[in-house]
Amino acid sequence: MKNNQIRLAISGINGRMGQSILKVLNNEEQNNILLSCLLEKKTKLNLLNKILYKSNFIKIDYNIMNIINKFDVLIDFTNPYSTIKNINICKKYNKKIVIGTTGFNNEQKIIIKEISKKIAVVLSSNFSQGINILFKIIENITEIFCKNKQKDLDIDIIEKHHKNKVDLPSGTALSIKDIILHVLKKNNVIKKINFHSIRAADLYGEHNILFSFIGEQIELTHKASNRISFAKGAIQAAIWISNKQKGIYNMQDILEI
CATH class of the missing domain: 3.40.50.720 (NAD(P)-binding Rossmann-like Domain)
Incomplete structure (x- = not known):
């Protein structure tokens, strides 16, 4: 040694x-x-x-x-x-x-x-490096929506993992929720965040964050091809x-x- x-x-x-x-x-x-x-x-x-x-x-x-x-x-x-x-x-x-x-x-x-x-x-x-970069992007985009007073905004988090994963929603999905809620609270904005969880086969992990408002959607995605x-x-x-x-x-x- x-x-x-x-x-x-x-x-x-x-x-x-x-x-x-x-x-x-x-x-x-x-x-x-x-x-x-x-x-x-x-x-x-x-x-x-x-x-x-x-x-x-x-x-x-x-x-x-x-x-x-x-x-x-x-x-x-x-x-x-x-x-x-x-x-x-x-x-x-x-x-x-x-x-x-x-x-x-x-x-x-x-x-x-x-x-x-x-x-x-x-x-x-x-x-993963990618998901942590995504965390920062999510924080920034939520801040922009708050500053622009986007009232008809819907927020959905969709996560997919292997069928043996016990926790649901995933820890990463909950971290995304916490990031968004922190920004919303800081700006005195109340929004419901919806979770959608999929447990199937041997999926390594995929997270999608969907910001929807009338006539438009912004979707952010991180996919892991292996561990x-x-x-x-x-x-x-x-x-x-x-x-x-x-x-x-x-x-x-x-x-x-």
Whole structure:
């Protein structure tokens, strides 16, 4: 191990995002990253209990305490219950964490925010560069509609994901809603935002934002053709947060959008 390398752990390594992150780490040169340990639910270890990284096998553990001294940054794409458990342990042992889990309730969001006062946390519903650029465009276009007092404006968010995705609407769709609502509230505008969710086959993820008014529509779309862009963003977040001491950040902070 080199002195300047960041020791990385991945929680949920047998999941879709865990496997995508591993693929990027195996296929692209990452001189400042060392994948040092892996986590997965005990019930899934019967399927796969070790992972090939570069030319070596890494054993998968189910207990974060067994690897707590072997990593600096944890990337967590699991579920709200598991993530909250992991972030509490990261706080206790002063580890940094990148969270891609979605579906947190309000109480869990408060816990993450409080813990971020002690350690560095990246929390993002979507780690792709494209969707985060889209977030900024949505913010700007909503501001324009407010300034022009577009009274007959209808706003719809349509999102499509694979049929096994649990949360509905998606975390990204909820982030889009929050961005729009923030601008509307700032301008004292009240508008209903409609959600339309599709769960089918193995769709990677598509988000459409439709602004409709009499005689015209503006549609903004982001499509992901695979999960590699999300994986690269998560790795970028882990590198970026490695020199932060505390605070809660998102991909827009990292991309400086």
